[in-house]
Structures are given as structure tokens and as C-alpha cells.
Amino acid sequence: MKDTPPTSEQFERLLKWLHHDRDEAATEYEAIRRRLIKMFSSRGCSQAERAADVTFDRVAGKLSDLDYGVDDPRAPYVYRVASYVLMECLRVEKPTPLPPPPPEPDPDKEVILGCLDKCMESQLPGNRDIVQTYYEQEKRAKIDRRRKLAEELGITLNALRIKAFRIRAALQECVENCMQQQNNEMA
């Protein structure tokens, strides 16, 4: 998995290849990179971020020789390159010691809960109700409650699942930012 960083000219060409609008190109770059990282890490490549960068470096390096149509989707080509990088990563990588599961109870439990309360407060009341109802833990009642909630909102169960997931993801991001801020204040 050799890494030859692209020249600024190659990097600009890569962005142009991803999209003619620079901002759109940056968004697309980010999105594909996130998906690459997820693939590499899910497959046990511990240097997932590095592997994603190497993939883009190689794509950038090959663009001058590439005959690619304007409307051809970019991600399949990136994947083809990534599949070789993945093989290299899995071949050379030595198994690293497994990190233990995070301890329970969490030493920062109070901080996380404090941040979570703040973040829940910042949610729209409707969203708060959705997560509270959706993530009710009691098994049997949970299924009925979700079905009823979906009916009330006039959406399918799967649409409700996606909605709840997105609110939860936003909450997690908010909590992480809050904890980071608290750490910075303490430092």
C-alpha cells in the first residue's frame, strides 16, 4: 500500500473529474471517502483512513490515462482501485491487539448524560417525541408502539426507522461536540 501523494495539479484534476463544480466535487470526495473508510474498517483494515487516501492518490495518478465519460459514475472506478488497496492492506497487515469493549459503567457517564440532556433540549419537540417513542426498549411494546407512531405520522415503518436513525445520529454528533467543548474548557 504505497502512498505517493498527488501533486496539486493531480488533486485539482481529481476534483474536476468528480464534479465540474468545485464545491460539489469536494462534497462528493468527502462522501466517497467516508464510504471507503467504512468498507476498509469493516473488512478489518485498521488503517482505513490511510487506505482511503491511498485509493484517491492512485485514482488521481491514473486520471491522465483514463478514458472516462462525463456522465459515467465515478464511484465504481474508485471502488475498483480500492479493491486492490484492500487486498494489499489485508495481506501485509499484522493482526493488532484487540481493544477491549468500552468499560461499563462509563467513567464519563455524567458528562455524557449532561450533554445528552442539552442536545435533547435543542431538538424540535416532534423529533424528541419520535426518538423517545421509537427507542423505547421494552421488546413487545416497542414493535406496537413503532407501528402506531408510523401510522400517526403517516409514514411507513421503514421511513420512521430512517427518521429515527437520523435524529439519533444528529444527537450523537451534538453530544460529541458538547464533550469536546467541555474538555477544551477544562484543559
Add this chain to the structure above:
Amino acid sequence: MNQETEQIETIRQYLLGRLPEEELEVVDKRLVTDPAFYEELLMVEDELIDDYIAQDLSSEERQSFENHFLMTPERQKKLRFSRAFFNRMKVPAVIEVEESVPSTAKEDTEDVPHPPPEQISQEAPVREAVSPLPAPNSRWYERYFRIQSPIIAYSAIAAALLIVAAVSWVVLRNRTPQLSGPVYAVTITAGATRGPGDDRNRFSIPPGIGTVELKAELRQSDHAKYNAAVLDANGSELWRQTDLQARNEVGARVVVVPVPARLLLPGDYSLKLTGVTPDGNLEDLQSYRFHVTT
């Protein structure tokens, strides 16, 4: 099993590292090329975590979850957040707040009737009658500790001194960070960042980690030995390692610098590398800036 359920099951097995080899490529490709599939995978990740917390995974799944799924710091973060999240879903915030209120204040919030004032004033003399004050001409140990025997008094003081000495030793020992416990390895590179989304040299340390191995990539590798120093954002030296050797790793030459995890609180750091020349002189090499996130 309908198509949707089948897809969820495939993703679950993929995430747990239990999908047959021949199906891996299909999932890999969809994951990279299909944004909706990627979002579905993130949802299944959350649902796996929920099942783990609710203890709804089979013992094999649980093992795969702990040994494979939790390998990434990002998923460990998700698990940490989800535990707190379900804790809050289960227990309304108001109850938690009451628990942390001191006992006297807590009583005020409860509906238990308070004893009338005269009951409290009647209790005080009873306590005094049980343990009367020592006589004015009693010995020091009788006066202060209400102990009659001098042997017991001196033994108690000796025991207390021993405990103080032991506690002090433990505290002093812990002030010197140790290289021990589970290891978390991270590769860091020298040089500037290079474009959108570049978060190289940013990482978080999973809970429970004792030692962080900083793998500093070398641009040139012509020294037999290296010294490394970790500095905080103000340039103060936090940690130093000497006589390190370079080694080959994933297509790069690296110097591995073990650092006690407890030294690396969230913030900015730099690693300064010096090479030891054959005649024993030190040569300044690269500096690696890195950032530890929560």
C-alpha cells in the same frame, strides 16, 4: 424472508465479519458505490449495538461483535453514546437529578412527613448518655479516641501511619506514567494537510487503552537509531523515548513510539524525531503534528 430483511441480515453478517468470502465483494462494492446502501449499513450498525446493549445477540454473535465489530474506534464511540442514550430513554432525567441531590435536600422533595421538632430535640441527650465525655484527667488516647488500652492506641496509630505511607506510595507511583495495558496503534505522517476532508493525524483513543503506539512514517530512513519526544500544544515535553529503531510496515518505513495513553488527553501535540548518527550525534528530523479527539 423478504428482500429488505434479507439485505439487513446480509449487512449484519458483514459487520460481524461472518459473511462468506464469496459475498464480501458484492457488499464492498455496494457500500462504496451506493449512498443509500451505506446509510442502511449505518442503521444496521446502530441496531446491532442496540441488540448488544439489550443482550439480544446470540453468544456467537456477541463474540463476533466484541472481537470484530468493535475493532474500530468509531464504533466504540457509537456504543458509548448508545449506552448513555438508552440510559436516558429508560430513566427520565428528573430521577437522575434527584439521585445526586444531598440526602437532606432529597428529603425535602419527598412526600414523607418530617418528624416534629420535639422528637429531634429529645434524641440528642440520649446519644450523650450512651457515650459520655472522658474525665478531665484522662490520658491523651482516652481523651481523643475514647480508647482505654495504651497498646490498642499505639497499634492503631502505627496502622494508620502504614496506611498513609502505602497510599502515598501508590499516588507517587501513579504520577510516573507507565507503558502498560492494551495497545492502540495509529500511523502519523509528517507534512501539511492536503485538501477537503483531510483528517490525517487526528484520532481518538478508545476507552481502556493503556498505551498508544504512534507509528511515525519516515521520509528517509538512514539512521540506525532514533529518539522521539512528544510535546504538548505549548511545546512542553510530555514524554521521551530513546534508542528506537525503524521498521517496515504497510509499504512505509516507520518508527514506533509507545506513549502512555493517559498522557494524551484531547488536544494538539507534536512528535519530534531525531536521528542518532553513527558517531553519536543527534540530527533533527521530521516533526509530526497530531490531534487527539474525544
